[in-house]
Amino acid sequence: MMQFFQFTEEQEMLRKAVREFVEAEVAPKAAAWDESDTCPMELFPIMGELGINGIFVPEEFGGAGMGHTERAICIEEIARHSAGLAIALMTHHLGMAAILDFGTQEQKAKYLPELCAGTKLGGLAVTEPGGGSDFSGQKTKAEFVCGQWVLNGRKCFITNYHADVNVITTVTGQDEKGRNQLTAFIVEKGTPGFNVGRHENKLGLRGSNTGDLNINDVKVGEENVLGKVGAGAKIGMACISEVGRAGMAAICVGILRGCVEEGVKFANERILYGKPIAKLQAIQFEIANIRTDYEASKLLLYSATGKKDAKIPAATDFSLAKYFSSEAAVRSSKRAMDLMGGYGVINEYPVGRFLRDALASIPSGGTSHIQQLIIAGSTLSDFKA
């Protein structure tokens, strides 16, 4: 018999625990982080103690030893109040996932414990001024010279560009067909020639740091190569498709829950013509649409994370979840604003921030058009008569 969708007792307890943390430490400050575009780095050590940073990392490397469903729960709960902090966390996870899934035992032992503890911040830098989705067209190069790798180039729109431990993709050669071969490196903050560049002033997802990385004659040893030479594309794509998009979908589910809760609260409290506007059908239609977007996004997300935890390939599932939930978050936050009338555009209410965060979520981890291409490719191949 098919079972209905249900979280385990442990997952429910985790959600409750993270919610308590978020309501105490995140919710009261989220609007201020958004306004000042400040990343609350002081929370990373606390999230380390709570196991949120290393939620999917095995205990031997300082993690909680849970899975990607639990990771999505943590991100969703944080994004309910601060999508900005949530994307900083989700990108931290992205760097950790690259090291966990493709690193050597030494690399895992060297980097993961501090990343789990939150005493160091992680990140993954792929996108370049020429674009993020033109993966193999990137220009940052690495050459092996006199026993060490020398990296040169520029990365842009990098979330957590101030990270301590960065996984960076570079071009290290061409294959027999002349296509770029990519290699991933672990580069630590402070390595000579490795500098942060301009800080981007974003529309949404503020409270996470986004900017450039300038890479000028950065020299690293062979021990900094992540995975094998030439495996960079695989590493980058695997992490972005199954960890990055999972994170973005979880952020959007968090935003959507915010739309449901804030919309319902307002509809019940706002009195018009002597009764709460929740009694008006026009408002009920908006509430129903927002709720449906939220529930559908949640199902897509947690169905995908369930597959990932069961070691079933889920790249298309995460594309479906990311595509649907980010577009849903945009239209639902607009709907929530609509039902609030003039209050919707007042920054004292969070729904305007939800809309900006939702809009900024569309390009993160691949735009909706890219997700559509992935979904279409898989569909055209899987649904042949």
Added chain:
Amino acid sequence: MNIIVCIKPVPDPQYYDKVSIDPATKRITREGIPTIINPVDKNGIEAALQLKKTYGGKVTVITMAPPNAVENLREALAMGADEAVLLSDRAFGGADTLATSYTLAKGIEKIGDYDVIFCGAESADGATAQVASQLGEWLTIPHLWNVFSLEPQDDKALHVKTKVENGSMEWAVKLPCLLGVARELNKPRFISAMGIIKAKNKPIAIWGKVDLAVEDERLGLTGSPTKAGEIFTPDLKRKGEILTGTLEEMVDTVIERLRTAGVNVQATTKACDCCEGGGQK
């Protein structure tokens, strides 16, 4: 140092609008309403975990509640407690504070070895604030209530401050003792993912009437001398009335009504600033 913490599952404040009082039994209807650990009981758990960190030993949480309180106990274990005991039996149902404290005392006697017992000063639902002190009396150990500061002197005594009206009192209290703690005592820790995983394998004992050395007539409703009186919703209807007559007559009527209702309205002949010597009543 072995520490016991009494906790109580109380209705989750998010669902307060669904809480009602059964007019027949005059008890709070709790069925289907999710519970949380009484907030100030978490301060007790935190205090216990801090003492354990300094002196070692074991932290046991105990509650008297229906079977689903296992969830609340699991949460306490995830915070860091080592063991849990659930006192659950139909015979315990309907207990007032006296019967509750008696049953808890019997459970604690069965646990046996303890140095400190923590309780929250009061519960978020009943808010009688009686159980801590009653429990101390049943166990015949020193007990203090409304503790907002706690410093161990050594593993034999504690230096404790309690809130009293308009001030505080300082105490040196020998172990074993019982402390009813206030929210100001500390900031309870958040539950970690690692704590949740560890809690899975920590023991929860479930004891019923037959497991405890109890006198039946002291249990539950039978052992509860507290009887709820009449339960009613006060009539708060308001009635509007438009007075007629001259301004002076209407003011006289309002003042008369206020005086009749018991409001002390003072007459004064002092002239006001806006009219010529008319004066105000």
